[in-house]
Every structure is written in structure tokens, then in C-alpha cells.
Amino acid sequence: MGDPAALIMPSTIPLDDAKVAAELTQYLPDLWKAIIDTDIDGAGSTSERVDRGSALYGKRFTARRLARTVFMGATPSVMSGHKGVEKKRIFLGTALPGDVPGNFHSALDQLASGSTYLYSEGPSYWYDTHPNISKTARDFADSLPIADVWAEVHERLAKNRRANTYFAGVVTAPTGPPDVADTEDTRLVIVGPEHKHLKGRDDSPAMEFARRLLTDRAGGMRQFQNSLVFLAADSRRTEDLEKATRNFLAWRHVLRQSAAMQLSGQQEQQAKTRMGEADSVVTSRLVEAYDFVIHPVQEPGAPFTLDAVEVRSGEDLLVRAGKKLHDSGDLSTQWNARAIHRDLTGVLGKAWAEQGHITLGVLWALHAQYPYLRRLRNRDVLVEGLDSVFQNTSWEFEGFAFADSYDGERYDGLVLPTDSAGAPAYVDGLLIVEPKRAIAQREAELADLMPNVDPVRPDTDQNRRGDSGSGGEIRRADAPKAAPTRYFGTVELDPVAYQRSFNDAAAEVLAHLARVPGVDLRVTVEIEATTPAGFDDVVRRIVSENGATLRFTNNSFEEE
Structure with missing residues (x-):
């Protein structure tokens, strides 16, 4: 069968070679040569630009090889009812020893967003002879003001405004101190991506913005500085978030304008598919970007400083931020x-x-x-x-x-x-x-x-018992007095705050009697209630039934 290393993969066919391109395109309409030059292979093509823009792709020509594979695998199906080649087959036709398959996904995404003739639907990709609407989307994306891009991110962050296990409240993308109330419950402030944080920098835009919010409030100085913590975006990832958001907004614009742009059914479906894909990418980039929790720390007697810690796990922004603070001892949901x-x-x-x-x-x-x-x-x-x-x-x-x-x-x-x-x-x-x-x-x-002990009394006739003339039994005044063996008390409870009155009596009297070894403690409650209007049937029924359940020894209503 020959040397496996000598097998030709679709991704290794040099479409930028004039002879190879001529041999392949002789069976295709003439315009395919222009499509190869524009999107697939050669200097200035879309695949070459994608490779040139990334060290990961460029050193192995990843995007170019993917484009070649799509062309070789999908072009024969362009005129059929089932166009395209599935992503997994594209990867199989592209992979060479030393490749990182994970890079294929992002490279193919960039090809799809940057090409003029590349289409995709679900898992399938193909090149077609009709220009796609990617250029329209790219032009719109490039023209978007940054404020519009971040406004979309703010709107997505706002979906996280909910109380949870770790935070009593969430504030998303505030513009300044007036947007953050000075209250005592701990809240998470998700800082807008325009205030990004650079690892190791105490003067990053996110740190300066957090200081401002912790120092000021609407109308004065902030009091409850320990009630705010912040979640900020990593400056190293905000660029990817911006690009992904621009792409989503562009495809949404194309889809909304499909009637005005007189898009074909295939183009409209492409716009819908690409917008859905771009939406997922923005969601992913958002989670990846918001990677720093910033919170104030302080030593007694000293001003507060800010600490920024990286968060590296979890899909939910709120949960992973709260868990990071909780695990580090900087936020408690239980106390003792x-x-x-x-x-x-x-x-x-x-x-x-x-x-x-x-x-x-x-x-x-x-x-x-x-x-x-x-x-x-x-x-x-x-x-x-x-x-x-x-x-x-x-x-x-x-x-x-x-x-x-x-x-x-x-x-x-x-x-x-x-x-x-x-x-x-x-x-x-x-x-x-x-x-x-x-x-x-x-x-x-x-x-x-405690009862007082009587003082020693002198020996008098009043201390003698028996007949005075018969030498009866005498108890001397200095004999020990027997301790009382019975206590009886009655208290009238406050009819309004009866529970508190009873609790006081229980704490101040009953509790001490109950501690006496061998005590026989009996407590009864006497209830008397009168009303000139009389008790109606409902009250009589409820009280009688409940009294019987509680085993009241006396449990009756009567007429005076």
C-alpha cells in the first residue's frame, strides 16, 4: 500500500500553485479561480490573512489547510441538494502530526466570518460561486461605535441581576457612584468592559473605578465600603469580546434588514445561522473575559486597599465570583x-x-x-x-x-x-x-x-413550747432554722405582651426552681376572659377544641 506518510491529504494540495489550480478548475466554471485567490489560497487570500494574524495558526498554516480541505471536500456537492462537508470531516482532512485540534474550531470560525464565498449551515461548510453577505456584515461591524458595542455587553450583563447564595444584590455596569446605593447588604458590582483590569496593575481602569465607587456615593462619601465587591474584565480578553460582539451585532443587523437588502432565502438562512453562532461566541467570550474579583481589604487603623484575584472556573459569573471570595474567607454566608x-x-x-x-x-x-x-x-x-x-x-x-x-x-x-x-x-x-x-x-x-436567714435571737419564753409549768420541750433561739420546703407564687401576665411576660417569669423564677435537685415543680396557667358582648360560636368552638387538645383541666364558657 506504500508509505502512509506519502498519502496526500486534501489540506496539503497547493491550490496557490498555478498548474495545480488550473488542473482542478478546468472542470469548474472560470470564476472558481478568482474564488481560490480571494478566499482559499495564495497571497492576500482570506486564509492567508487569518494565518498571518495568529502565531498559533501561522506557523502551521492552519487556516489555509482548513480552507483547502473545505474546497476539495465540498465543491463537488455545490450543485446538489445537500451542500457542504461536515466539520468533523474537515478536521480529519486537515489534521497532521503536531496539530492542536482545538485550534481548528477558532480558525474555521475566523475563516467563516472573513470569507466572501464561504457558507455554513449547522455543522457543514462549503464555498459557493455567489458572494455571501459576510462583507456587508464586516463593514457594518467595523463602523460600529465602541459605545454601541459595550452597550450590548451591558445588556447581557444585566441578565445577571439576581440575588443568589453569595450576594444580596447585583449592580451591572454602573456609570458612577450615583448608580450604586450606599446600603449594608453585600452586593456584587459587575464593572463594564470599558473599565478593564490588567493583572498586577494597581492603577488599571477597573481598580481606579472601584476606588471611586468605594469612596463616593450620590451626595457625599460612601459609608459602607465593606458591602461592595467587584467583578472586572481582563484587559487581555476584552479585545476578543469586542470583536465577537461586533460580529454578532453585524449579523443581527443583516438579518433585520434582510427585506431591504433583498436577500435570497439562502442568504437569509446564512445570516440567521451566523447570528446564532456569533451569539454563542459572545456568551463564551463574556465568561472568559470577566476573570477578576476586586475587593477592599484593610488593617485596623489603616485605610483600605484593593486586592484583585483571578477566577478560573465556572460558567455562572455570579456563582464563581462568590465562591472565590467565600473560599478565600473574604465573604461569609454563615457566621457563629x-x-x-x-x-x-x-x-x-x-x-x-x-x-x-x-x-x-x-x-x-x-x-x-x-x-x-x-x-x-x-x-x-x-x-x-x-x-x-x-x-x-x-x-x-x-x-x-x-x-x-x-x-x-x-x-x-x-x-x-x-x-x-x-x-x-x-x-x-x-x-x-x-x-x-x-x-x-x-x-x-x-x-x-434568696430568703434571708434570721439572726440569732435571745432565749425567751416565746421560744418555749409546751405547758409553762410542766417543764415541756424547749427550742433554743440559736438552734438552726429549718429551710422552707415549698414555694407558691402567682403572677398576672400582661394581657397584651403575654408571651414576653411569661418568658420573663420563666427565666427569672421557673428556671432557678427547676435547677434545685429533686424538686417537684408544677406549673399551671389560669386564664380568665370576659366580654360584655359575649363569645361567638366560632371562638367558643376553637378555644374549646384547642383547650381539650392541650388537656386543660377546666375548659368551659359560662354566663355571669
Whole structure:
């Protein structure tokens, strides 16, 4: 069969050789020679320009070999009902030892967009004798103002405006500080491609734009600097994104103007196909271009600086940006009591130690304001972290207590994680209290509630029992007094805030009685309700059924 290396591949046939071209085109209409010179082979052809524009293609003549293969494989089918040769067969007819097949895809795309006579439909490609509409599209693409190109990119970025696991909100392609509200929840700002970032440059357009947004807001200075992070395009890839977007806009224009341009059915189908292909390329280039997450970092007492990290995985812009920050510890969607205590005794230690407490509202504002504190997705993350203290058995050393208010001497509504009353209402005014102060107050309150021991009394006749004249049994005043063995208490609950009143009673009284070893604790609730108008049938039915379900011993309505 001969030496396999001597086999001639379609891609190796030198169509730029006059004798070879003449031999092949003698069976074809004369205009094919001009088509070969224009698009397929030789100096100045489309394939030669594509190779010349890329070191990857040029050193192996990749585009030229692909064009030759398409011509050799598809030309016999031009007059048939099934034109073209499929992409996989084109690659098989082109590949030589040392080729990188991945380069074939992009080279063929560039041939299709730059050729005058090359057509494509689905996976098939062919050269035809009728000029395609690529030149019209190319001319339109070249004439587009850059602002129109980036406007299309902005519109595509806007499709990512949705809250997700990592960010409470997304801002796309803002023009300046007025477009970005100064709020506390963490948002991702997707910077427009006109503000691109160059790796290693602290003064790139993207970095300068991020600084401006972090410093200014509409009407003044920005307060919540730790609530913004940025996703920026890599300057090395924005050129490809621009070219792909221009190509898409050009083919969309051709398709929209198909009637005015009096396109044939084949040309209209070509425009539709090419626009779809260009649309996919723009989507791909967009993901590839947005490769840097920029966020502020800070040491306590120092101004913030910006850090830019590359993102190299994931198809979803928002998810991959959030995951990168989350994995590096620069964004948290969960928080815990130990971490909060670490901050309160660390970077916030001076203020917490002096006051003994900090409000929830202030703590959340500090997280949103200063990058030296952990960046949290939103306020709910901090609240969940605070609430986790109720599962922390060592809260005295790495936790905190809560209170409603402080009058300078005493905390009102004090709640310890060990209290059975449960968590407080997580309002901005809630005090997060230092454990030592909370425990000291609770111990003082317990001391006030303990019964006093009677002092030693003198021996008097009042301390004697029995008949005074018969030498009955005498109990001396200095004998130990027996401790009381029964407690009974009644409290009237606030009829409006009955749940809070009951919780207070449970925390301040029931909790301490329940801790006594061997105690037999019984708690009953007595409910009395009267109304001059009387209770209607619906209320009577619901209350009676629910009371029976809850095993009320007395559960009835009556007339006074």
C-alpha cells in the first residue's frame, strides 16, 4: 500500500500553485479561480490573512489547510441538494502530526466570518460561486461605535441581576457612584468592559473605578465600603469580546434588514445561522473575559486597599465570583458566636470592654463599613451567628448574653444563653452583653431572691413550747432554722405582651426552681376572659377544641 506518510491529504494540495489550480478548475466554471485567490489560497487570500494574524495558526498554516480541505471536500456537492462537508470531516482532512485540534474550531470560525464565498449551515461548510453577505456584515461591524458595542455587553450583563447564595444584590455596569446605593447588604458590582483590569496593575481602569465607587456615593462619601465587591474584565480578553460582539451585532443587523437588502432565502438562512453562532461566541467570550474579583481589604487603623484575584472556573459569573471570595474567607454566608466573640474581644475589644455591650445595629453597621471585619452576605447571617450562642456550652468564655437596655447600672431584660426563655427579638437596639457583666448581674439578682436567714435571737419564753409549768420541750433561739420546703407564687401576665411576660417569669423564677435537685415543680396557667358582648360560636368552638387538645383541666364558657 506504500508509505502512509506519502498519502496526500486534501489540506496539503497547493491550490496557490498555478498548474495545480488550473488542473482542478478546468472542470469548474472560470470564476472558481478568482474564488481560490480571494478566499482559499495564495497571497492576500482570506486564509492567508487569518494565518498571518495568529502565531498559533501561522506557523502551521492552519487556516489555509482548513480552507483547502473545505474546497476539495465540498465543491463537488455545490450543485446538489445537500451542500457542504461536515466539520468533523474537515478536521480529519486537515489534521497532521503536531496539530492542536482545538485550534481548528477558532480558525474555521475566523475563516467563516472573513470569507466572501464561504457558507455554513449547522455543522457543514462549503464555498459557493455567489458572494455571501459576510462583507456587508464586516463593514457594518467595523463602523460600529465602541459605545454601541459595550452597550450590548451591558445588556447581557444585566441578565445577571439576581440575588443568589453569595450576594444580596447585583449592580451591572454602573456609570458612577450615583448608580450604586450606599446600603449594608453585600452586593456584587459587575464593572463594564470599558473599565478593564490588567493583572498586577494597581492603577488599571477597573481598580481606579472601584476606588471611586468605594469612596463616593450620590451626595457625599460612601459609608459602607465593606458591602461592595467587584467583578472586572481582563484587559487581555476584552479585545476578543469586542470583536465577537461586533460580529454578532453585524449579523443581527443583516438579518433585520434582510427585506431591504433583498436577500435570497439562502442568504437569509446564512445570516440567521451566523447570528446564532456569533451569539454563542459572545456568551463564551463574556465568561472568559470577566476573570477578576476586586475587593477592599484593610488593617485596623489603616485605610483600605484593593486586592484583585483571578477566577478560573465556572460558567455562572455570579456563582464563581462568590465562591472565590467565600473560599478565600473574604465573604461569609454563615457566621457563629465564637467568631463574633473573637471580634468583640479583638479588633472591637476596646469599645466592648469599656461599655460592656454593643448593639446589634452598631455591630452590623461595623461589618458593612470596615473591611477589617468579615464581610457578611446580609444582616441575617449576623443574626444567625448571634443565635448560635444558645448552642454554645462555653458561652461564658467565647460567647455573650443579651439585654433590652442599660440604665447605667443594670441591664433590663437580661437573657443568658442558659435561660429557658429562649432567644430575644433581634432588633437593632438589642444589646450584646459581655459575659462577665451578665453573670455578675444575674448572681446579684439571685442573691436578692434568696430568703434571708434570721439572726440569732435571745432565749425567751416565746421560744418555749409546751405547758409553762410542766417543764415541756424547749427550742433554743440559736438552734438552726429549718429551710422552707415549698414555694407558691402567682403572677398576672400582661394581657397584651403575654408571651414576653411569661418568658420573663420563666427565666427569672421557673428556671432557678427547676435547677434545685429533686424538686417537684408544677406549673399551671389560669386564664380568665370576659366580654360584655359575649363569645361567638366560632371562638367558643376553637378555644374549646384547642383547650381539650392541650388537656386543660377546666375548659368551659359560662354566663355571669
